[in-house]
Amino acid sequence: MWYNIGNSPGDSISGLTPTLWVGCLLLRKASSMERVIAYVDGYNLYYGLREKGWKRFYWLNIKAMVGHFLRPGQKLVATKYFTTIVNYPEAKRRRQSSFLEALQTLSDFQIYYGHFLADSVSCRECGHTYRTYHEKMTDVNISVEMMSDAFQDQFDVAFLVSADSDLVGPVKAVQRLFAHKRVVVAFPPARSSKALKQAAGAQIYVSRTTLAKSLFPDQVVKPDGYVLRCPPEWR
Numbered sequence: 001m002w003y004n005i006g007n008s009p010g011d012s013i014s015g016l017t018p019t020l021w022v023g024c025l026l027l028r029k030a031s032s033m034e035r036v037i038a039y040v041d042g043y044n045l046y047y048g049l050r051e052k053g054w055k056r057f058y059w060l061n062i063k064a065m066v067g068h069f070l071r072p073g074q075k076l077v078a079t080k081y082f083t084t085i086v087n088y089p090e091a092k093r094r095r096q097s098s099f100l101e102a103l104q105t106l107s108d109f110q111i112y113y114g115h116f117l118a119d120s121v122s123c124r125e126c127g128h129t130y131r132t133y134h135e136k137m138t139d140v141n142i143s144v145e146m147m148s149d150a151f152q153d154q155f156d157v158a159f160l161v162s163a164d165s166d167l168v169g170p171v172k173a174v175q176r177l178f179a180h181k182r183v184v185v186a187f188p189p190a191r192s193s194k195a196l197k198q199a200a201g202a203q204i205y206v207s208r209t210t211l212a213k214s215l216f217p218d219q220v221v222k223p224d225g226y227v228l229r230c231p232p233e234w235r
Contacts, residue, residue, distance in 0.1 A: 033075040037155040038066040039142050041162030041188075042083030045206070048163075048188030057211040059099065059230040063106045065214035069159055069186060069204060077108065077155065080145055082138045084114040095231040102220040102228050112145065114138045143170040150174045150181060158183045161206065163191035171199045 040062055049057050063079045070076060081103060086096045103109060114137030142162070147170055149155055158174065160167060160183055171183045182201035187193070189206055197203050218235075220228040 032073060034073055034156040035077045035154070036066075036070060036074050036157045036159060037077060037149055038063075038069075038079045038159040038161065039146055040066070040079065040081045041138055041142060041160075041164055041167075042081055043138060044162045044164055044191060045188040048191040048206075049211075051190040054189065054208070054211070055234050057215065058095075058234045059102075059216050059218075060211065061106070061214050061216045062103060063109055065206065065210060066159055066161070066186075068210045068213060069184070074157065079106070079109045080112060080142075081109065082112045082114065082141050084138070095233065098228050098231060101222065102216055105220055105222055112141045114141060139164055139166040142167060146170050146174060146183075150178055156181060159186055160184070160196075160200070161186045161188065163187050163193040163196065165193045165195040168193075168195045168199045171196065175199075175201060 046058070049055070062081055063076070066079055067076055083100070086093050100111060103111060142160070146158055146160070149158070158181070160171065162185070171185070174181055174183055183199075185193075185196045185200040185203045187196075187203060187205050189208070189211075216230065218230045222228060
């Protein structure tokens with residue numbers, strides 16, 4: 001692996017009282033496992049896959065993918081996936097719905113939703129006006145969750161799967177306020193950000209090999225027995 005996320009002598013947790021700080025030290029000594037939380041920018045990952053033409057990787061077990069980034073001595077305690085619901089066209093809505101239901105079968109996995117913002121665009125040539133939609137709130141939701149988890153000391157290492165430079169702020173803030181914590185950025189296929197590279201403690205890349213090892217089986221059985229199937233368009 002390509003990054004160093006070990007703690008260094010003199011690490012401290014900003015904002016904690018001496019009593020709480022001693023308690024944290026005792027707890028961390030009791031367990032040598034570094035706690036990892038993953039924050040996955042769903043649309044940034046999706047558009048990277050789409051740009052590469054890798055539809056066969058859309059049926060992706062996000063938690064399994066993140067698991068391949070772990071080093072010995074690390075434990076994935078939570079995976080947080082950020083996306084927005086597609087309402088149409090109907091076929092696309094159904095495919096996304098099946099995928100999200102498959103993700104909901106995973107343990108220690110949470111999904112956070114943003115929304116689409118509609119804009120009217122006019123063609124300069126013909127004057128025709130049409131509507132476009134932009135996904136909103138993902139960067140805000142990721143920022144809030146990452147900062148909240150850092151302040152509550154829920155992780156030692158944060159994996160951020162995104163190349164959105166709007167997330168430079170929280171990445172810098174976590175590492176500035178909590179010297180013992182690290183943020184590792186995992187860039188989706190066909191995605192990168194110089195600003196995030198400079199802000200993060202380290203960076204890795206989501207490879208084709210990792211994706212191929214992280215797919216759901218063609219059929220995923222929900223707790224109630226309902227069988228979800230990989231959409232044929234994604235095979």
